Amino acid sequence: MSEPETILPLDSWHRARGARMVPFAGYAMPIQYEGIMAEHRWTREAAGLFDVSHMGQLIIAGSGAEAGLETLLPADLSILKEGRLRYSLLLGDNGGIIDDLMVTRRGDHFYTVVNGATKDGDIEYLRSKLPASVVVDHMKEQALLALQGPKAVQALQRLVPGVEELGFMTGAAFQLGGVTAWISRSGYTGEDGFEISVPSARVMEVAEQLAAQPEVRPIGLGARDSLRLEAGLPLYGHDLDTDITPLEADLGFAISKRRRAEGGFAGWYRISRELEEGTIRRRVGLSIEGRQPVREGAMVVDDEGNDVGKVTSGGFSPMLEAPIAMAYVPAAMAEPGTAVSLAQRGKVLQAKVVPMPFLPHRYHRKGAVK
Amino acid sequence: MTLYFTKEHEWIAVEGDTATVGITDFAQSQLGDIVFVEVPAAGATVKKGSEAAVVESVKAASDVYAPVSGEVTEGNQALVDDPALVNSAAESEGWFFKLRLSDTSELEGLMDEAAYKAFADSQ
Known part of the structure; x- marks a missing residue:
């Protein structure tokens, strides 16, 4: 018997828009509204609104957070500036990928977004590996939306003046109709766009305002998958797993220059050999x-x-x-x-x-x- | 002409000993955007319950089982050329194949339109 799915804060909002809900990563999620093809094309031509609240939003803070994270990620966090994010990989001792994620330097902590299906394991792994002075906080009361597509910026700047100033892979705090939102210029469709983190209690009104923009339609998981596939972006649990290394996955760009020279992260024994000899x-x-x-x-x-x-x-x-x-x-x-x-x-x-x-x-x- | 339906969401239009087979409008709506269809060639023999055709949506592949046994007289080439026809006209131009029935008694026990509608509504 499988566990009943957890209901996300926008559940009724999706259903009211005709979404077909399916179990995914333990949650009831919208697979499609009007149809995958139409939603896919709309995202490439205008702007699609995705509910990705199943993803894990973590705050990693405390003395030694940066050094601790560098033992598990091949990213050079020392050069990651305030409000900047980068794509990285949580690695196991065998060099396999435990998860792929986005990590942002935000004030005194790192804000990290991990996959929904793997978040509990990630948190456990992080807590077991990071020094006791580092706290891993799962932001369970935070929802996450993605607004993706060539017209995402014109739709969002109407609600959030100034958001158009964000460069690719940067984020900042904004007000969206009276709601405090952490917005980054990032996504997983290959298009320009934004990821918007807001309190779950307010996500309904935020989704409502975004979907009211003429450029914006809600988009389901089905099109999210076909969009990321066209963009060549791997999906954890399918294209990446704990037996696959970053170089095998053709994600060598995620291993920063300094880290390639110095190592010092999980799986280095295998990854250093692969850097020299190939996979x-x-x-x-x-x-x-x-x-x-x-x-x-x-x-x-x-x-x-x-x-x-x-x-x-x-x-x-x-x-x-x-x-x-x-x-x-x-x-x-x-x-x-x-x-x-x-x-x-x-x-x-x-x-x-x-x-x-x-x-x-x-x-x-x-x-x-x- | 008599119309029959199966629990596998196929329709069979029977005229004498010839039958036209397709998937129902309910089935196409469940599958979503159809991107590929493979139909049997004329002359092929299909057996009730065996795989006779393939229909693939953006998300998944599904087999279409022969609802009755017989010899295929025609596969719908228009569907191969334009798979989206299944979405737009599942129960008319979007038919999959025609066959000559080898055993009309196999039609017994299939559903009529009203029974199928009740069945689909319960899905």
């Missing part, structure tokens, strides 16, 4: 021939039919109108242009390794020509 397998993008989607679990096979890799995410790209996937393949097969065969439900499909993202990112860069 045996690597996460790649696949473009699939024909129209049939290849899903998570399909095998990458060699000419003799041996399994040599595995598809970890796959679906139909609404923008490319073609099936795309992410897979782990042997390093020798990881170069773009390599032809690979995929076995799915007794059928062999042909695919080609392609660079990711599948669709160019359109993040907001300060000084960039509009």
